[in-house]
Amino acid sequence: MSDYVFLQSQDPFTETQTLAQYQLIHNLATKDNRVTLYLIQNGVMPARRGALCKPFDLLCNQNINVVADRFSLAQRGIELDQLKSGINAEEIGVVIDAMLRGDKVIWN
Amino acid sequence: MQQRKQLTFAFMDPPFESERTVSFFRLLDAALDKNADVCVFAYEGAAALAFAKQAQHGNAVHGHDLQQEDHPLTKTWIKALQDKASFKGLRFEWVNCGLCVDERGVNESIDDCQRGGPSDFWTFAENAFNSLTIGTR
Numbered sequence: 001m002s003d004y005v006f007l008q009s010q011d012p013f014t015e016t017q018t019l020a021q022y023q024l025i026h027n028l029a030t031k032d033n034r035v036t037l038y039l040i041q042n043g044v045m046p047a048r049r050g051a052l053c054k055p056f057d058l059l060c061n062q063n064i065n066v067v068a069d070r071f072s073l074a075q076r077g078i079e080l081d082q083l084k085s086g087i088n089a090e091e092i093g094v095v096i097d098a099m100l101r102g103d104k105v106i107w108n
Numbered sequence: 109m110q111q112r113k114q115l116t117f118a119f120m121d122p123p124f125e126s127e128r129t130v131s132f133f134r135l136l137d138a139a140l141d142k143n144a145d146v147c148v149f150a151y152e153g154a155a156a157l158a159f160a161k162q163a164q165h166g167n168a169v170h171g172h173d174l175q176q177e178d179h180p181l182t183k184t185w186i187k188a189l190q191d192k193a194s195f196k197g198l199r200f201e202w203v204n205c206g207l208c209v210d211e212r213g214v215n216e217s218i219d220d221c222q223r224g225g226p227s228d229f230w231t232f233a234e235n236a237f238n239s240l241t242i243g244t245r
Contacts, residue, residue: 099238
């Protein structure tokens with residue numbers, strides 16, 4: 001078992017490769033790895049309630065820790081109470097905490 | 109006393125182009141907040157981030173002169189991170205890819221940024237507790 005943190009900067013509405021990235025995250029989580037999905041930049045867009053993206057919602061309903069970057073949310077005028085259920089907002093320092101724990105941190 | 113850990117970052121985006129640049133600098137700042145030693149390898153377009161001749165400008169569309177616009181420069185952000193690391197007694201190393209700066213004519217970097225090559229990134233990564241590479245696409 002490994003600990004992965006994906007910094008997800010791309011969003012599925014403008015970047016088709018995002019779906020392949022989601023698939024990898026899904027597969028890692030199903031293989032009993034601990035996976036955190038840190039949404040940053042436009043990566044926060046599917047986190048809004050009402051945003052239609054089934055592959056993203058699948059990740060949210062898996063054993064994956066889905067976290068949104070507070071700064072990216074604020075830049076886009078997304079309030080915390082507009083996030084889908086189970087998604088928390090955190091400062092970017094949690095990514096550094098993960099690096100200092102030795103997690104595998106990957107930029108998408 | 110907890111031993112300090114070194115984190116290595118590789119970055120490729122040029123200044124003033126991508127939101128990734130802001131995210132990258134936020135990560136560096138957060139790493140210093142967490143008392144990590146930081147090593148950066150600036151590759152491809154990122155080799156221009158520390159270019160000393162970057163200059164602020166006014167913005168007629170905004171109706172701002174130079175002071176009012178206060179346009180952010182990446183060389184200033186790097187200097188701020190250098191100063192923060194120095195104040196906290198942390199290591200902050202910045203190496204530009206020499207070939208990349210030559211190609212772009214941006215060899216005049218601010219103080220304490222070094223000229224190097226991909227082998228420096230290898231050494232940084234080998235000695236780091238953890239590394240993060242932020243590619244373009």
